[in-house]
Amino acid sequence: AQSVTQLDSQVPVFEEAPVELRCNYSSSVSVYLFWYVQYPNQGLQLLLKYLSGSTLVKGINGFEAEFNKSQTSFHLRKPSVHISDTAEYFCAVSDAGTASKLTFGTGTRLQVTL
């Protein structure tokens, strides 16, 4: 069975500051990793994903994440946040072999203020 841990339930940050949202996973097999963003009362939008290849993945809205297999982590970063980045961010993992089901973390609320 797989699991995902997002240790920070909330991350407050000032506009134009850098941010890192942490994600650690547990799995006995190779994995695919995803970050999704959710704005209030909306569905989830894919930010970026790691399936294979380069461990540094770039996504939409200036976000990037790095897959670290030895530390079983997939932290999300942005060098300079904007007010519009305020949202809930979810990390998710699936088994690369079957890839049929996603296991989600509990989410991190990013609050950007002036």
Place this chain on the structure above:
Amino acid sequence: DGGITQSPKYLFRKEGQNVTLSCEQNLNHDAMYWYRQDPGQGLRLIYYSQIVNDFQKGDIAEGYSVSREKKESFPLTVTSAQKNPTAFYLCASRAPGAITDTQYFGPGTRLTVL
């Protein structure tokens, strides 16, 4: 425009009533999923279907039922047996493939039991 639609956006139900949530996709995806989202708990898988006329229980299937008679449609029925149905329900479909594997989400339906 290709995408996933869910209807209605808001749904109110009296205790003891069954209710059906609609999910339609025109992305030609074989696999579809239903998740439940509660505050602070991330997304939990209710049911999923990898092909027409076939579906499997997820982690929290009790009190729910689904059907998959058409590739485009995957309706979810919340039955009166579901003890605490008030939640945000999200439908997703999946694009398979070694470099494309991704679940795409609909806008969600918020169900409130009165």
